[in-house]
Amino acid sequence: MRTRRYYIEIAVVAIFSALLSVVAYHHFFNKTQVVYNYPNYARQVAYSDTGSQPIDFTYAAEQTIHAVVHVRTKSKVETTYRNPIYEFFYGDGTITREQPVVGFGSGVIISPDGYIVTNHHVIKGAEEIVVKLNDNREFDAKLIGSDPSTDLALLKIDGNNFPFIPFGNSDALRVGEWVLAVGNPYNLTSTVTAGIVSAKARNLNIIDDNYRLESFIQTDAALNPGNSGGALVNTRGELVGINTAILSPSGSYAGNSFAIPVTIVKKVVDDLREYGVVQRAFLGITPTDMNAEIAKQHDIATTIGVYVSDVRETGAAKEAGIKKGDVVMKINEVPVQNTAELQEQLSKYRPGDKVKVTVLRDNKEKTFDVILRNLQGETKVVKSTDVAETVIFGAKFAEITDEEKSKLGIRYGVKVVELTPGKFSRAGIEEGFIITRMNNKPVTSIAELKKILNNTRGGVYIEGVYPNGVIAYYAFGI
Structure with a gap:
């Protein structure tokens, strides 16, 4: 017969088990959730400023990918080497041989009748230029003209109703704005990459010409060999630049890509189509970017603009009254902060065009009417037949x-x-x-x-x- 003590022990064990269960539950299953409420500083990168609608890259890609072409060139280069045995018996042992070279790049169809923009360095020295469209059709391309000073060239293929990219406005681009690069890196046709405008009016001194015109759009859209001559477009599918260069220790993409603004492209294309050569207008000054040192040395109340280090005797600036020591601030009311921006604005005009040039003289603004001239100091238009x-x-x-x-x-x-x-x-x-x-x-x-x-x-x-x-x-x- 069970004793009273037995039942008391059972009760104690039951109470102890219940208490242990409660402790275990609170310890393992009923922890208090801690929420850290940080301010919402981060923003999803694919969304617009309003946060209401995502940026649609697919629209721009679909509108442009068929108008960017693959450019293949064939040329010959001479290689020279010395033959010591030949030289021993016959004298001069120098032997020159020609070797075929195949090059690749990209191009942009800019009109339904087959005009194509690419880089000068893509087609330089080419004896044969073949263009391949996104639908795999191939065409022999004719070189209409090229301009080494801007690194641009214009091609033409026969046909009609080609897909093309309309010109946008590179002046309206803002730093931080989304852009797409379309091209053929490493012969990978129809490649689209995205990035933002990192800076504008970059002068890199990479074009091999004494009268180079550089005012690049800098982006972080990935470019690689083969992208040269391809399209830089905005999210509306409009052409805002021609991809041209990268800065990289390895020769491949390293975060900095550069495109020629479409404002320059359009002027070069128009000139090549109408005259066969580009009509370059010059102000006739020796420009220097303003900085703190120049401002202090000459007691100038600004550190931006273009300092006139000298004026050309037969140039447009001297004829209009601009002097050495002036600081160019505006061209036709458009501010210019450096030489690259000055060149970009002047590139819109031809010799003989009149522009308003605003300068700072004795820390006061003065405006001059300047009739631009060509390199020879003349105002006439030059045609290819005049060259x-x-x-x-x-x-x-x-x-x-x-x-x-x-x-x-x-x-x-x-x-x-x-x-x-x-x-x-x-x-x-x-x-x-x-x-x-x-x-x-x-x-x-x-x-x-x-x-x-x-x-x-x-x-x-x-x-x-x-x-x-x-x-x-x-x-x-x-």
Whole structure:
């Protein structure tokens, strides 16, 4: 028979178990939830300022991807090497051979009848240009013209009803605004990347031309080799730039990409279509970006703008009354903070156009009406047919014909068609001489000859051939 003590022990064990269960529940299952209420500083990056609607990248991509083309070029380069055995027996052992080179890049169709914008460096020296559309159709492209100073070129393919990208307004772009880059990196066709406008009016000094015009849009949209000549578009699918360069220690994307603003592109395209050459308008000053040091040295009450270090004797600025020591602040009421912005504004105009230039003189603003001029100090429009009439160091030049190339066994050259007293005649060059190389660089056109001379300091070494097949060499100093 169970005793009273037995029942008391059972009761104690039951009470202890109940208490243990309660403690265990509170310890393991009923913890108090702690909520940290941080201020909402973060914002989802794919949403607009209003927070109401997401930014639709798909619309811009669909509107533009079919109008960005793959550009394939074929050219030849000369390689020179020495043969010591040949040199031992026969003297000069220098051997030159041509090697085929294939290049790739991107281009943007800008009209339904097949005009295409790309970079000058994409098609430079090309003997054959083939364009491949997003639907895999291929076309032989004709080079309408190119402009080394802006690194732009205009191509044309035959046909109609091509997809194209309309021009936008790069002046209206804001830092922080979303943009898309469309192109063919590493031959990966129809590639779209996104980023924001990181800065505007960047001058990188990367274009190989004495009269380069650089005012790049900087973005962080990923660009790689093959993107050159492709489209930079806004979220409405409008063209705002032509992708051109990256800054990278490795040659691949490193966070900084650069595009030529469409304001420059449109002017270059219009000039190449209408005149065959770009009409560059110059103010006729030696510009220097304003800074604190210049402001202090000359007691100028601003650190932004373009300081006039000098004025050209036959330039537009001097004719209008602008002086050395002035600070250019505006072009047609558009503020300019540095040389790149000044060049971008001037690039919209042609020689002979009148613009209002606002300067700071004695810390007071003055406005001048300036009639812009070309590099030669003239206001007339230059056409491609006039290029051959350009006198350089007393010589006039003309492009050579295919018949002359075939007869002499050369692929390129520029003929001296007329000589007046100057460096070319004093060097012994005679009329009819065809210049094939200058300072060991191929002379493929009159524009290329001018470019080589513009970028040369010191001496000029010329190789060429006369119509009778006699090879000759000349040299003179600059």
